[in-house]
Amino acid sequence: MKIKATNKRLFRIIQVMIIIGTLVSANVLFTMVTKTHIWTGHNVLDSRISNSIVHTTVSAKRGEILDRNGTVIAQDTTAYTVIAYVDSSNVDANGKANYVKHPKQVAKKLKTVLTDIDVDQVADTIQNAKDKGLSQTELGAGTKRISKSKMKKIKKLKLAGIDFEETVTRKYPSTPFASNLVGFATYDEDKQKIVGKLGLEQSLNKYLSGTQGEMTYHQTVSGDVLPGTTNVIKQAEDGANVKLTLDANLQKTVETQLKKTMKDNNAESAWCVVMEPSTGKVLAWTSYPTFNQNTHKTIPTFTNLISESAYEPGSVMKPFTFATAIDTGVYPKDETYRAGSFLYTYDASTKKITRIQSGSTPYPAINDALGEDFGTITFDQALAYSSNVGICELLANYVNYKDYGKYMKKFGLYQKVGTPWINEVAGQKNFSMPMGYLNSGFGQGSSITILQLMQAYTAIFNDGQMMMPYVVDSITDADTGKTIKKYSPTKVSKPISSDTAKQVRELMSHVLDDGAGGEKFKMDGVDMVAKTGTGQIYDSKTGTYKEDTYTSSVMAAAPSDNPKVMVYWGMVSDNYLNYSAEPFKQIMQAALVYEGVGGQDEKNAKKYTSWASYDMPSLLNHSVDYAKEQMNGKKVHVVYIGNGDNVMNQYPNAGQTINSNDRIFVLTDGNSISMPDMTGWTQKDITAFSQLTGITIKTSGSGKVSSQSIEAKQPITSDSVITVKMK
Known part of the structure; x- marks a missing residue:
């Protein structure tokens, strides 16, 4: 069987x-x-x-670059390459001849859509393909990886013999978007794939690009693949996605305001970095001039001004000199000095700098900016007025030379920060006695990067703890979502004590006082600390400093007692005296809204997290219903005063700019007024309410209202006595 x-x-x-x-x-x-x-x-x-077998690569999809909320910053999208059929035997689906008969005429018509192409070159390419007996050909520069919209426009021309091959290109939906940071990627003809050429696209290329696959197939002379002949040898692996710490909405605000900065001041360059001092997370990073990442035809500079350009920052360096004096216990808080001009001699044997009132000296006198003479002032006032002479007095008579050098090193200055995936330079330290030493105290003679400055200031804004700035949040597998790399806040060191940091912030708060160096940057209702800087620019060609062009900048953080956000804004321009602080204010306000800090309403009121600006409408002599219609949809908090039906007054006035989370006051013709919940109100809000109602409000402390003497919703009149505490 x-x-x-x-x-x-x-x-x-x-x-x-x-x-x-x-x-x-x-x-x-x-x-x-x-x-x-x-x-x-x-x-x-x-x-x-064709009898030959084609062995080719299969392109992997390049990973996406996303903002912290998942908004796409860079991605691969479908594109099209124009091809021309040149074999007279080629026919379309209906059997009609489908080839280019007149190359020059076709090239001219393509030019109406593809404006950058060279008509003669395209025509010659087609004719050469004809002469060689080819079936089809690509058309060269300006005809590859075009957009879908251009492809459709060309199709409407109904050009016989013109067709398209589908391919991919790199797209940046919101360009310019941190162009020198994010960079760009483009198709590399030699490598036959999209490759990062600048910025994060380049430094993270090994993660973003993925791994190409391999395949074989039989191909016709015309380029068609014979059905059933494809053999996949190796599957392509798509690139990983990169998530940044940047916030797209905030970044757009910064881009807009830097563009305005450049235009209004005829600036050579401008920059802005917004960061969380407690974490080092960079929320926005921009330098101008910038470029379109989708075309990248003209790139003004390949240098990232934030990390790759060393500069002399000017007086924004002064808080570090004060911090050194305070932390080493030598700060002469209650003493005074004579401002105006610092003339000195130097004894090389004792390394002693001695100030003199007059006499011969080989060293040039150091003056306060613009020839100002503040008279006899305290050292506290020296920072508020940004006195260079005050810095010289501290370094010559109080701060130890070696201690100063140690603290600058502890602050991470004149050395690379080490931010992952960012190219950097270290700058140049010049502490040579006596000139280099004195000049460095007010930000001249030695050079640093903006990235170094951002890191160093976190120690002042974060109670002594210095945090490393970082821009890459995570790298994840595009298919599985699995995290490949994750970046977290990094504590670098603690160069100063918590108490020293608080004292320096207190000194910086007076920079915004009336008549002080940073008065123009003061913002109503924002409790902020700041330090301005005007720096000379060294011209390597002449070996001297430029006479009419300076850096103008401001470093600021808010709230002053516990900073949640820090902003460094600046520019290079000949308009260093009368420039507007408005771009900085718009950026700071947007940053505060993002952090949920600025302009918040009563305890239980909604906080708007997106940024918007409006023109205040005219509500006067209209009904309350009309006012509500006008204010509907605006991301502001409206306080209606009184129980009337008509509007008697308003704040702000019609036509003024109002921003997200601003508080708007509308006074009605009602006879009864109820006490509002003033928790979180600023001094500006209190003043507006008092002026509209005629009710006097007494305040104690500073900051925002934390308590009030009359409970909310209780009736109040012009005779009411209201006291509020602020902190």
């Missing part, structure tokens, strides 16, 4: 083999007789069939 079963199996196997052999023989015989391939239907004698 077993032998018979085995024989049956062998018989069946032999039958199958005979059938397969018969089919193969029939296929060969059919092809020999009919000259037609049985599977594809192609004529085997057709000259367009």
Whole structure:
């Protein structure tokens, strides 16, 4: 029985083999007789069939770059390359001739859509393909990886012989978007894939690019793939996605305001970085001039001003000198000095700098900016007025030379920060006695990067703890979502004590006082600390400082007692005296809204997290219903005063700019007024309410209202005595 079963199996196997052999023989015989391939239907004698096997790569999809909320910053999108059929035997689906008959005419028509192409070059490319007996050809520069909209426009021209091959290109939906930071990627003809060429696109290329696959197939002369001949040797692996710490909405605000800064001040360059001092997370990073990442035809500079350009920052360096004096216990808080001009001698044997009132000295006098003479002032006032002479007094008579050098090193200045994936330079330290030492105290003679400055200031804004700035949040697998790398806040060191940091912030709060150096940057209702800087620019060609061009900048943080956000804004321009602080204010306000800090309403009121600006409408002499219609949809908090039906007064006035989370006051003609919940109100809000109602409100402390003497919703009149505490 077993032998018979085995024989049956062998018989069946032999039958199958005979059938397969018969089919193969029939296929060969059919092809020999009919000259037609049985599977594809192609004529085997057709000259367009290639006998070679094509071995090619399969492109991997490049990973996306996203903001912290998942908004796409960079991604691969479908694009199209124009091709021309040049073989007169080529026909379309309807059997009509489909090839380019007149190259020059076709090139001219393509020019109406693809404005950058060279008509003669395109025409010559087509003609050369004809002369070589090719079936089709690409058309060269300006015709590759075009957008879908341009492809559709060309199709509408109905040009015989013109077709498209689908491909991919790199797209930046919101460009310019931190252009020198994010950079750009473009198709590399040699590598036959999209490759990062600048910025994070370049430094993170190994993660973003993925791994290419491999495949083989039979191809016709015209480039068609014969069906059923494709063989995948290796699957392509898509690139990883990169999530940044940047916030797209805030970044757009910064881009807009820097563009305005450049235009209004005829600036050579401008920059802004917004960061969380407690974490080091960079929320916005921009330097101008910038470029369009989708075309990147003209790139004004390949240098990232934030990390790759060393500069002399000017007086924004002064708080570090004060911090050194305070932390080493030598700060002369209650003492005074004579401002105006610092003339000095230097004894090399004792390394002693001695101030003199007059006499001969080989060293140039150091003056306060613009020839100002503040008279006899305290050292506290020295920072508020940004006195260079005050810095010289501290460094010559109080701060130890070696201690100063140690603290600058502890602050991470004149050395690379080490932010992941960011190219940096270290800058140049010049502490040579006596000139280099004195000049460095007010930000001249030595150079640093903006990135170094941001890191150093976190120690002042974060109670002594210095945090490393970082821009990459995570790298994740595009298919599985699995985290490949994760970046977290990094504590670098604690160069100063918490108490020193608080004292320096207190000194910086007076920079915004009326008449002080940073008065123009003061913002109503924002409790802020700041330090301005005006720096000279060294001209390497002449070996001297430029006479009419300076850096103008401001470093600020809010709230002053516990900073949640820090902003460094600046520019290079000849308008260093009368420039507007409005761009900085718009950026700071947007940053505060983002952090949920600025302009918040009563305890339970909604906080708007997106930024918007409006023109205040005219509500005066209209009904309350009309006022509500006008204010509907605006991301502000409206306080209606009184129980009336008509509007008697308003704040702000019509036409003024109002921003997200601002508090708006509308006074009605009602006889009854209820006490509002003033929790979180600023001094500006209190003043507006008092002026509209005529009710006096007494305040104690500073900051925002934390408590009030009359409970909310209680009736109040012009005779009411209201006291609020602020902190």
